[in-house]
Amino acid sequence: MVRSAEVATPTADTGPAGRLAAAFLLSHSGRTREAYAYDLAHYFDWCARLGVDVLTARRVHIDGYREQLDAEGAAPSTVVRRLSALSGFYSYGMDEELVDRNPVQRVRRPKVGDNVQSTGLSADEAGILLAAAHRHSARAEVVVTLLLLCGLRVSELCGATVPDLSYERGHRVLRVTRKGGRSQTMVVPPRAADVLDRYLADRTEGPLVVTSTGRALDRHAIWKLLRALAADALPHLAHSLHPHDLRHACATLSLEAGASLRDVQDLLGHADSRTTRRYDRARHNLDRSPSHRLALLLADTDPR
Incomplete structure (x- = not known):
């Protein structure tokens, strides 16, 4: 912005x-x-x-x-x-009794389309970006892996600390603070957990992702890091790649991989499933129409 x-x-x-x-x-x-x-x-x-x-x-x-x-x-x-x-x-x-009415209440507001603004990444582009982050540095690999595989908002990654990492029922988990201050515990997949362990080494305190001086990496540094990685590996995105594109890719690629809409909604921390549905790139695929399944179910009842 x-x-x-x-x-x-x-x-x-x-x-x-x-x-x-x-x-x-x-x-x-x-x-x-x-x-x-x-x-x-x-x-x-x-x-x-x-x-x-x-x-x-x-x-x-x-x-x-x-x-x-x-x-x-x-x-x-x-x-x-x-x-x-x-x-x-x-x-x-x-x-607070400082104004007598809300003048915005009945003002006409534009309709916002179903598609999210960011473009996301294809599976091939996501793989290329992960490889570029691995070549760049352990910190870059942590940033890209968590944004892409866990769908974190950049603010959630910046605010995460090492003590937020733990284990639950055999899974590596990370506690993040969502919008509105709500806390959510999310699974860190093995690939991301391995990257984190290599990056953290023996560090047990402080911000999860740090600068060379030990301070938390901020959103502007993450934005610059992603643009640098794109310039190296995805030049067509060198001037446009944004942290939210990785969250977008997490949603769209998870849905394409067969994850349920509700599970992706929980992963991203969306309060409304309609927000998640906007990331379903195949939702307009006519082959997915429930009418096909219903027709198969009723095939034996065709009177002809």
């Missing part, structure tokens, strides 16, 4: 709107808080330029803001997220 240096943070406003924004953001964490902070800042900046009081804005103002987003060429998913951030902000303000 690109950040504009021209847009101040909403909490830079020390007035009632800025204090409300700061309180609202405290109710979120991680990437959600970061994204909402930027979305509110963008809206606050728009209001300031037009002389609109944030706390007394009405639907006509939000409709105008939505029209401005469209004029700027914002993607439908971006518009939906920004309006969602604003709706949450105003609902929070109503709870």
Whole structure:
């Protein structure tokens, strides 16, 4: 996500709107808080330029803001997220009795297609990337293996620690903190466990993946590492590969390998199966229609 240096943070406003924004953001964490902070800042900046009081804005103002987003060429998913951030902000303000209504409530929102934005990787590309990571370094191999085989979000990998690794019923497992602060224990497949053991050696404390100085590797370093690996092994992805592409590949390739939608949903930590279903690249395959199975079941009842 690109950040504009021209847009101040909403909490830079020390007035009632800025204090409300700061309180609202405290109710979120991680990437959600970061994204909402930027979305509110963008809206606050728009209001300031037009002389609109944030706390007394009405639907006509939000409709105008939505029209401005469209004029700027914002993607439908971006518009939906920004309006969602604003709706949450105003609902929070109503709870705190600082605004009298939510002006976003009935604003028309664009429909977002069924396909996820990232492109993912084919099985061949995933194998090439794993091999490139192995050649590069033990740390690179850990990063790629966990993102690809376990479907971790980059924030989950950055936040994982060595003590989060353990054993459960004969399986190597990793406890990760999902969106919303929910904790989930997930299986680390043997291939990933072997890579981790070689990387960690005798280390038993600290962040799971570290820099040369022992600090946790951050999302920007992981992004740069993946681009470097792609430049070496997948040049057609050298300028586009993103950490989420590996999570996408984990989902799509698992489904193609025969894993059930529910199991992949659990692996990725999706609350709604419809989110997981968007990763099923074969869902539009007409050969998979239940009508075929039903026709076979009823074949003997054909009266002809």
